[in-house]
Amino acid sequence: MPNWKIFEGTRVQHDRIGELPPPPKWREFTGGPPLRTPEGKPWNLHQAKAYRSTAAAVEQVNAALYLRRPLLVTGPPGSGKSTLAAAVAYELKLGPVLHWPITSRVTLRDGLYEYDPLTRLYDERRTTPTGDDIGRYLRLGPLGTALLPYGRPRVLLIDEIDKSDLDLPNDLLTIFEKGEFEIAELSRREDPDAEVLTADGGPRVPVREGIVRCRAFPLVIMTSNGEREFPPAFLRRCVTLELRQPADEQELAAIVREHLDTLTEERSALVRDLVNRFFDRRTVGELATDQLLNAVYLCHHAARDATVDLMDLAEKVMPYLSGQARPDER
Known part of the structure; x- marks a missing residue:
């Protein structure tokens, strides 16, 4: 019998991500031109290869992949929430996991991009000008990098989302729905095109018209230790999974x-x-x-x-x- 599951939790690498059907009409994204998914291994390769996925985890990961929705994973410390992201990236060969650890001081902008005007000002005052290459001073954050127009979805781990301030989950809703964001420092320029740096240290990537727009919606895995409740509007846009400690x-x-x-x-x-x-x-x-x-x-x-x-x-x-x-x- 054909298996509908793209991620099977077998810890055996394969290319079945190419069998993922087109998204629902309301989750289509048109970013481009398509970028190639970077090659590389998860930062915790041993854990990814040793991870034992539960049947519920396999099912909900596939639901998130098919529906192009974030996966909210709750459970006690040590239950394997963060390692799940590495296990999926390893099996589906989706490149290194983009990791965004959350604290109470983190804002949406931190995840999207950062701009370094001081270094740019210093460079402009050098005796040998380097040209107006603003992209050298713009670096996409983990979320911003995940939203680049990759042909295959990147895996983004938003770790301990329950430690964020009250506004961050709601701020993320717009990004998750639109699948894009604006880099203001580019869009207000006469020439809003640039090649910018990424969170994973790869080669610079093109951004057109000051907009980063995804093509394959990333597999966003958000972890929570259950220390707070999330608003209903946030929860209904997520696929949810609860992990437990081993039973026996x-x-x-x-x-x-x-x-x-x-x-x-x-x-x-x-x-x-x-x-x-x-x-x-x-x-x-x-x-x-x-x-x-x-x-x-x-x-x-x-x-x-x-x-x-x-x-x-x-x-x-x-x-x-x-x-x-x-x-x-x-």
Whole structure:
């Protein structure tokens, strides 16, 4: 039977992104001329290749790809929200992930582009003028770069959107709906065309009429730790996904094997004990899966010293994330 899923979560690279059907009429974008997707690997290649996608994650990623909508991923720390972006980019060969970390001070402009007038002024005062090349002083941000007219969608990770100020989600709505934005420093010039820098350090790209307009809407993955609620207008324009921590010891053990395969073979009994200990501790306090990976790796090497209490050592690198549990609860 034909498989409708473009992203399958198999961690095997393929070119099926070319099978993605045309977008719905209300999500068509006309940017151009088309740019080639940069080649490169995700910044966290190991995690991308070891990531175990849930059936729900695979389904919702494909929904976002088909509908050309952002994907809002919620879940506790360490549940794999950010790594999902790298896993999709790796499997579909969509180039390096564009990463935009969010804080309370970040504005929409930070994600779109930055202009450096001071360096331009300095250059204009040099004894040997370099010409009026304004594009040298304009650098697109992660969001701005993702909205370039690539023939294939770029993957943009907007990390911890729930830490933004109250206005940013609503500000993003216009950008997500229009798929374009204006660079004011270009559009008000007599010649609004320029070649500008990008967020990922690639070659300069052309911008015509002062407008950056996408062609293939990017796969925007926004992560949230669930620390705030989002307005209904924002939520209805997103595909949503909730990730959870592994449900049992078998699932945890499988994740450890993916990341530390040769090590788990050498220390199978130790790994089993640490997984069980982690799962028991997680029932009375919040823990993240990467803490278990750290504990397994550390205890593997510490096990050469027979005087070390490995369980005690493991607990020291697995502190509770939401406050220390009482001693009688451990």
